[in-house]
Amino acid sequence: MQLLQKFKRGNSKKSPSKGHANYAYTTARVRAMKSKILPKETYPRLMNMSIDEITRFIGESEYKEDIDELARNYEGVDLIEHALNRNLAVTFTKLLSISEGDVNFLVGEQLQKYDIWNIKTILRGKYCNASTDEILDAIVAAGRLNYTFLSELAAKNTYEEVISELANTEYHSILKNYDGTNLSDIENQLDKIYYVGLFGAIGESKSKDRKLFAEFTRMGIDLKNLMTLFRLKKSGITDPEMMNLMIDGGLKLKLKDIQRLLSLSFADFVSELEKNYYWDVISDVVSPDMVSLIDVENRLKKHRLKSAASFSHVYPISIVPIMDYMLSKKNEINNLRIVIRGKAANLDDDIIKEQLVI
Amino acid sequence: MVTETITAMDPSGLKAIGAGLAVGLTGIASALAEKDIGSAAIGAMAENESLFGKGLILTVIPETIVIFGLVVALLIK
Numbered sequence: 001m002q003l004l005q006k007f008k009r010g011n012s013k014k015s016p017s018k019g020h021a022n023y024a025y026t027t028a029r030v031r032a033m034k035s036k037i038l039p040k041e042t043y044p045r046l047m048n049m050s051i052d053e054i055t056r057f058i059g060e061s062e063y064k065e066d067i068d069e070l071a072r073n074y075e076g077v078d079l080i081e082h083a084l085n086r087n088l089a090v091t092f093t094k095l096l097s098i099s100e101g102d103v104n105f106l107v108g109e110q111l112q113k114y115d116i117w118n119i120k121t122i123l124r125g126k127y128c129n130a131s132t133d134e135i136l137d138a139i140v141a142a143g144r145l146n147y148t149f150l151s152e153l154a155a156k157n158t159y160e161e162v163i164s165e166l167a168n169t170e171y172h173s174i175l176k177n178y179d180g181t182n183l184s185d186i187e188n189q190l191d192k193i194y195y196v197g198l199f200g201a202i203g204e205s206k207s208k209d210r211k212l213f214a215e216f217t218r219m220g221i222d223l224k225n226l227m228t229l230f231r232l233k234k235s236g237i238t239d240p241e242m243m244n245l246m247i248d249g250g251l252k253l254k255l256k257d258i259q260r261l262l263s264l265s266f267a268d269f270v271s272e273l274e275k276n277y278y279w280d281v282i283s284d285v286v287s288p289d290m291v292s293l294i295d296v297e298n299r300l301k302k303h304r305l306k307s308a309a310s311f312s313h314v315y316p317i318s319i320v321p322i323m324d325y326m327l328s329k330k331n332e333i334n335n336l337r338i339v340i341r342g343k344a345a346n347l348d349d350d351i352i353k354e355q356l357v358i
Numbered sequence: 359m360v361t362e363t364i365t366a367m368d369p370s371g372l373k374a375i376g377a378g379l380a381v382g383l384t385g386i387a388s389a390l391a392e393k394d395i396g397s398a399a400i401g402a403m404a405e406n407e408s409l410f411g412k413g414l415i416l417t418v419i420p421e422t423i424v425i426f427g428l429v430v431a432l433l434i435k
Binding site: 022024025026027028029030031032033035036098317 | 393394395397398399400401402404405406409
């Protein structure tokens, strides 16, 4: 099947080959890595532990190295938080280093999210005059920009210097418009360029795994847009200006649908959603008089995880299982963070459980 | 007078070519199949060493193809 796809790809000029791709090796390795992700039965157990017990539990699992490394500098919740960030960065850069050719290229494009995240963090840090250490604490060097380069950026005195350092990157065309005040606008544009890059990378390839990857990405956009819409509607915003928060390229929720939904009130928005493709996913937690959006957001996130897992079974030797792993890993880290932050803030177990996506 | 030369091919030569093709082509087929399985097995083993046994068995399963080829080659002979 792969040979066939290689021939097909070979004929298409729009997606040039990036050299030999080791799909079999990478996907098998990633699947073995996925088997080490904490099962969902772990979370109720974690809920019964104190912060120190959780640190120990995590220190005996996949996060051992990170906990050992950071235990000198941090303790308690901060230790776990930094260990989680470090592990995420190490895991994702590992994906980049074990993959070759086409796989490496696609994983790198996907990980640009973290490059953008880091650039945003540094700019935000400079905006509110945070110290270099404070900025470095929040950095997750999981993309193509490595930690050394990012820490050099964080050590710069002004945002102008940061931006001039990034002159050779694709983000410069957007960053050069930053004047010290329009941070949120620049951030939105950076987020959008990520998707533009991703669609560019997928190209108009005819191969089925790329199509599936495109579908998967577009579904992610749908869910993101839907969450933004829910938040906007809940706070009663109908300003058409808000369209610039939406990301183009959705699968079942096109921009013109969003434009129509944006002008409605929350109750009308909910009744209009009933015709939507995603209604089945959220139908039993959405009502016109709902108070919290946590349930909806959790459902949507869970739906994405589930569909990623099922997509990855359709094409076992393609980029999709790797994306599935990246999502699951990110989700695991988010869940652990929710548990420890919740515990540290003395939240009720029920409230913490509500937030978990398992 | 017209003379006609008839060149007859030795049937054992054809047999040998057939046997060679049977082993050679099935060998290539096994190699193609084992290439991906082998690299996948190495990948999985890099993460979890206990998969060595399973990986080894899965890697040699396509070996049956070339064994069939060999059997056919022996039968032809």
